[in-house]
Amino acid sequence: MDFNLSEEQQLLVDSATRFMADHYTLEGRRRHLEQGSAFNSERWQRIADMGWLMLNVPEELGGLESPFVDTCLLMRCLGKTLCWEPVLTSGVWAASILARLSDSPAAGDALTAIAGGELRVAGLWSGFDSETGVDFPISANVDGRGNWHLSGQVPMVVDGPTADTLLVPAVAEESGEPLLLLVDIDGKGVMLDRYVLIDGTPAADIRFAGCTVPPAGCIATGEDVRTLLDVAADRARLACIAEAVGIMEACLDLTADYIKNRRQFGQPIGNFQALQHTLADMFIAAHESTSMLFYGLSKLESSAGERGAAISAAMLVVDRALKEITEQGIQLHGGYGVTDEYAISHYHKRGLVLRQWLGSADFHCDRFMSERH
Amino acid sequence: MNFTFDTELDSFREQVRDFVRSHLPEHIGRRMRQKSFAPDDLHTAEWHGILAKKGWSVPAWPEEYGGTGWSALKQFVFNDECAALDAPVFPWGPRDMVGPVIYTFGSDYLKETYLPMIREGRYYWCQGFSEPGSGSDLASLRTTAVRDGDRYRVNGQKIWTSGAAVARYGFFLVKTDTRCKPQQGISFLIIDMKAPGVTVRPIAQIDGDDHLCEVFLDDVEVPLENLVGEEGKGWTYAKYLLDHERTGSSYIFWNKRELAKAREIAESEHRCGQPVMAMEPFRRRFAGVEAELTALEWSVLRELAGEKTRWNATAVASSLKVRGAQLQQKITDLQMEALGRKGLRYIAPEEMVDFPATALWPDYFVGKSSVALITRAATIYGGTVQIQRSLIARLAFGV
Numbered sequence: 001m002d003f004n005l006s007e008e009q010q011l012l013v014d015s016a017t018r019f020m021a022d023h024y025t026l027e028g029r030r031r032h033l034e035q036g037s038a039f040n041s042e043r044w045q046r047i048a049d050m051g052w053l054m055l056n057v058p059e060e061l062g063g064l065e066s067p068f069v070d071t072c073l074l075m076r077c078l079g080k081t082l083c084w085e086p087v088l089t090s091g092v093w094a095a096s097i098l099a100r101l102s103d104s105p106a107a108g109d110a111l112t113a114i115a116g117g118e119l120r121v122a123g124l125w126s127g128f129d130s131e132t133g134v135d136f137p138i139s140a141n142v143d144g145r146g147n148w149h150l151s152g153q154v155p156m157v158v159d160g161p162t163a164d165t166l167l168v169p170a171v172a173e174e175s176g177e178p179l180l181l182l183v184d185i186d187g188k189g190v191m192l193d194r195y196v197l198i199d200g201t202p203a204a205d206i207r208f209a210g211c212t213v214p215p216a217g218c219i220a221t222g223e224d225v226r227t228l229l230d231v232a233a234d235r236a237r238l239a240c241i242a243e244a245v246g247i248m249e250a251c252l253d254l255t256a257d258y259i260k261n262r263r264q265f266g267q268p269i270g271n272f273q274a275l276q277h278t279l280a281d282m283f284i285a286a287h288e289s290t291s292m293l294f295y296g297l298s299k300l301e302s303s304a305g306e307r308g309a310a311i312s313a314a315m316l317v318v319d320r321a322l323k324e325i326t327e328q329g330i331q332l333h334g335g336y337g338v339t340d341e342y343a344i345s346h347y348h349k350r351g352l353v354l355r356q357w358l359g360s361a362d363f364h365c366d367r368f369m370s371e372r373h
Numbered sequence: 374m375n376f377t378f379d380t381e382l383d384s385f386r387e388q389v390r391d392f393v394r395s396h397l398p399e400h401i402g403r404r405m406r407q408k409s410f411a412p413d414d415l416h417t418a419e420w421h422g423i424l425a426k427k428g429w430s431v432p433a434w435p436e437e438y439g440g441t442g443w444s445a446l447k448q449f450v451f452n453d454e455c456a457a458l459d460a461p462v463f464p465w466g467p468r469d470m471v472g473p474v475i476y477t478f479g480s481d482y483l484k485e486t487y488l489p490m491i492r493e494g495r496y497y498w499c500q501g502f503s504e505p506g507s508g509s510d511l512a513s514l515r516t517t518a519v520r521d522g523d524r525y526r527v528n529g530q531k532i533w534t535s536g537a538a539v540a541r542y543g544f545f546l547v548k549t550d551t552r553c554k555p556q557q558g559i560s561f562l563i564i565d566m567k568a569p570g571v572t573v574r575p576i577a578q579i580d581g582d583d584h585l586c587e588v589f590l591d592d593v594e595v596p597l598e599n600l601v602g603e604e605g606k607g608w609t610y611a612k613y614l615l616d617h618e619r620t621g622s623s624y625i626f627w628n629k630r631e632l633a634k635a636r637e638i639a640e641s642e643h644r645c646g647q648p649v650m651a652m653e654p655f656r657r658r659f660a661g662v663e664a665e666l667t668a669l670e671w672s673v674l675r676e677l678a679g680e681k682t683r684w685n686a687t688a689v690a691s692s693l694k695v696r697g698a699q700l701q702q703k704i705t706d707l708q709m710e711a712l713g714r715k716g717l718r719y720i721a722p723e724e725m726v727d728f729p730a731t732a733l734w735p736d737y738f739v740g741k742s743s744v745a746l747i748t749r750a751a752t753i754y755g756g757t758v759q760i761q762r763s764l765i766a767r768l769a770f771g772v
């Protein structure tokens with residue numbers, strides 16, 4: 001075993017850390033949120049130029065096809081500075097799916113475009129009453145010429161408003177077979193209700209009515225689609241876990257700094273043992289979350305059951321740790337903790353999103369238990 | 374011992390219920406159901422005008438100033454019913470803090486000038502105690518008031534002054550003597566928020582609202598009559614005021630109403646084909662919180678019914694505050710858990726009032742995540758839980 005970074009990984013982390021410090025400051029974030037989380041294509045192109053959108057793209061399509069740990073190291077850096085770009089949704093989640101569809105020319109084209117920064121893809125994974133990651137709420141009806149007609153709606157498509165193309169899992173009306181489609185977001189019959197999440201991430205309720213997809217837009221069919229989507233959802237979860245670890249590390253640093261500098265009763269509040277112990281507990285929680293990130297990564301290529309159990313166990317530990325660390329981080333900041341002007345409140349809100357987005361703690365508890373025992 | 378409410382209180386409860394049902398304007402109730410905190414000052418004023426006409430706006434005050442003469446338990450029933458029916462809570466600043474300080478320590482001039490307007494809920498008041506460098510260590514505050522003929526000149530800065538931007542008056546702690554021990558040089562002043570030299574800057578909050586403010590006091594002239602009680606006794610009055618309402622900081626009524634809302638959400642929202650309320654892990658968490666809330670309610674009732682215990686009364690009040698604050702956070706957690714991913718959607722404060730409810734986004738969803746976010750402050754304001762724990766250890770056990 002070796003838990004140290006290779007030279008290349010160290011380079012990736014160093015360059016990501018520098019890039020983030022230059023381009024994703026708290027002031028920049030607050031400006032971005034004030035402007036309603038408007039998408040900026042220059043900024044996105046800069047991200048693409050760093051090569052980060054190629055990590056999950058096969059070499060023959062112009063990608064780097066890196067081991068998934070590299071993606072996680074990157075996500076950890078993004079988490080530390082609360083980078084708000086849709087790297088996870090396009091560069092990790094969508095790319096992980098498309099990369100396994102080598103037979104489909106449309107999937108290949110989309111991947112190349114993702115890697116170069118020309119295309120962003122968001123997924124219509126599931127309705128509110130499901131937590132499994134993917135539950136196929138869209139139904140698709142095929143006509144005589146092989147065109148697919150879509151109907152149904154999916155709420156809260158994360159990064160939907162800034163995407164160009166939608167990845168749509170659907171069920172074929174007649175055969176009941178799972179399908180995977182690529183749908184142009186500006187196409188006819190695609191309706192978006194846009195809003196932002198509490199951390200400023202753009203999202204939309206997306207509805208299809210009279211939306212037609214040409215035969216080439218159907219990039220996969222059959223039961224394999226489920227497997228494909230399950231694997232991709234777990235990769236996305238690991239990326240979230242990595243981002244969460246980055247958030248925790250940042251919260252530890254800034255809270256420790258804060259209590260060393262804030263003075264009350266004629267001394268730094270860090271002198272008070274109650275706060276020292278709280279900080280120590282936060283450290284313990286962050287440390288065990290990092291362990292779960294590595295444990296989860298170690299099971300990513302295992303059987304579906306083992307992989308699911310490991311990643312859900314990791315999600316459970318991370319759920320508690322994010323809660324403890326961001327909430328106590330606020331507490332130790334006193335009144336400043338509940339302002340928008342201090343970073344800790346932003347980490348807390350991102351943490352809340354990460355704790356719900358890909359399944360609640362209860363869901364992961366169930367999945368862990370049923371796979372494991 | 375006797376563990377039952379007076380039967381007389383049952384009929385009183387009915388009476389309050391009928392009154393609130395028939396008098397609370399629907400738009401105010403709806404706003405309260407959404408936000409639960411810091412409702413529009415206009416709405417609060419409107420409702421308190423209604424209560425004042427009935428003679429119910431300041432129940433705890435002595436009857437000569439408009440109080441009702443109700444027993445503590447009767448007041449409990451009144452507040453319990455009002456909260457359950459989504460009536461705005463009278464801003465505690467004027468009713469529970471400055472009002473009692475004025476009628477206990479203030480001059481006849483102050484009583485005649487301010488008590489009637491507080492009773493009628495005419496204006497919003499803010500509390501200017503905390504400063505950037507003086508939060509938990511409040512006694513170290515540095516804003517000064519220097520006598521100059523028939524007035525004070527006040528200079529300094531306050532922070533976290535809730536509602537200062539909409540407040541007409543504020544009650545402030547200031548230093549009138551900087552040479553003596555910190556607590557001894559503090560005085561209690563009423564300041565007209567429209568006076569020249571008062572500048573208010575709202576603070577952007579975690580939930581997107583900006584109710585909290587910074588207040589800059591730049592050579593503000595305050596008439597000497599606005600000094601409450603004696604110079605240098607402000608700290609004693611502030612302690613009196615914080616002690617005065619021993620059970621208020623348990624937020625018992627708020628907690629009860631919000632738990633009821635958590636239940637409503639959990640019964641309406643579905644996950645995997647069943648109501649969230651029917652899901653075992655959620656049920657258990659809900660039950661745990663409900664049991665704790667019952668404990669809090671009974672602790673409050675013991676206090677109100679005047680139980681004599683061997684414990685220092687302030688330590689007991691602090692224990693209610695700690696538990697009440699923790700429960701607020703647990704209850705908003707339950708609401709968020711019941712909403713699931715729905716709870717992640719952000720609704721800006723200005724969008725809330727007219728938010729068009731749909732099947733996907735029902736009325737009960739509006740405002741919940743904002744409330745959950747700002748409720749992180751429950752363990753911070755009015756003395757943090759860390760400070761309360763230290764108080765308990767010191768006052769109850771001498772350690």
Ligand SMILES: Cc1cc2nc3c(=O)[nH]c(=O)nc-3n(C[C@H](O)[C@H](O)[C@H](O)COP(=O)(O)OP(=O)(O)OC[C@H]3O[C@@H](n4cnc5c(N)ncnc54)[C@H](O)[C@@H]3O)c2cc1C
Pocket residue numbers: 262264265269272274275331332333334335336338499500501502503505507508509510532533534535585750753754755756757758759760763
């Ligand atoms: C929503 C909100 C509304 C408020 N409304 C008002 C208002 O209307 N008027 C007003 O005057 N004030 C108001 N306050 C201010 C509030 O009372 C202070 O925030 C509070 O007293 C804490 O002070 P601080 O923020 O400076 O934190 P600090 O005192 O700096 O505390 C930071 C951290 O250090 C800890 N700490 C400090 N000293 C000790 C110690 N000795 N031992 C252990 N731990 C310690 C605290 O517990 C906290 O975790 C409000 C605050 C909030 C958040």
